[in-house]
Amino acid sequence: MPELPAEGLAAISEEVVSCRACPRLVAWRERVASEKRASFAAEEYWGRPVPGFGDPAATILVVGLAPAAHGGNRTGRVFTGDRSGDWVFRALHKAGYANQPTSVHADDGLALDGAYVAAVVRCAPPDNKPTPLERDTCVGYLRRELDELASVRVIVALGGFAYEAVARLAGLRPRPGFGHGVEATLPDRRHVVCSYHPSQQNTFTRRLTEPMFDAVFARARHLSSK
Secondary structure, three states, X not given: OOOOOOHHHHHHHHHHHXXXXXHHHHHHHHHXXXXXXXXXXXXXXXXXXXXXXXXXXXXXXXXXXXXXXXXXXXXXXXXXXXXXXXXHHHHHHHOOOEOXXXXXXXXXXXXXXXXXXXXXXXXXXXXXXXXXXXXXXXXXXXXXXXXXXXXOXXXXXXXXXXXXXXXXHHOOOOOOOOOOOOEEEOOOXXXXXXEOOOOHHHHOOOOOOHHHHHHHHHHHHHHHOO
């Protein structure tokens, strides 16, 4: 399990990893870990919920949808071992938040400085689509992380699912519609910056480009320093 030095975050991480609250997600993540993808057949899959990862003193929090079946569900670290993660950590590295631009496995030496990465749902869902009940069952972990991450000033929401979850947790009213680059100020004065999710569906079609994605993190850094 990836280690977290802050006691509160470490306790949340331990609870996440042992969670079996959603039968459909438990069955799916364990099935994927057993059957495996052919290209990873020799690897031992994590096959459990994936905790958050990063700097307990983070000033920005990056929130995604859920672990990928053959990404975080395989490696045990959020956004690690899949193409979406390649985009996330490359952008964090460019913005000065990561010591390296790649995130391949949980022991690859990656460290974050000023950033923390998490997901709304902590288990890989079938077709990348958690149900509303699964979202509501899991989102309490994100709420507790937000409480622990007292230095966070900016939340980068990757996709509409993450934005909606963050807005609901924070009680954002009125809520601007989701869109790439949309910003909002939460009641606690933290900022939200939205981005299209770096899924292959968005990156292969160039709906999301590297300059667009990098601009979001540059904006997050600017807002976090105000």
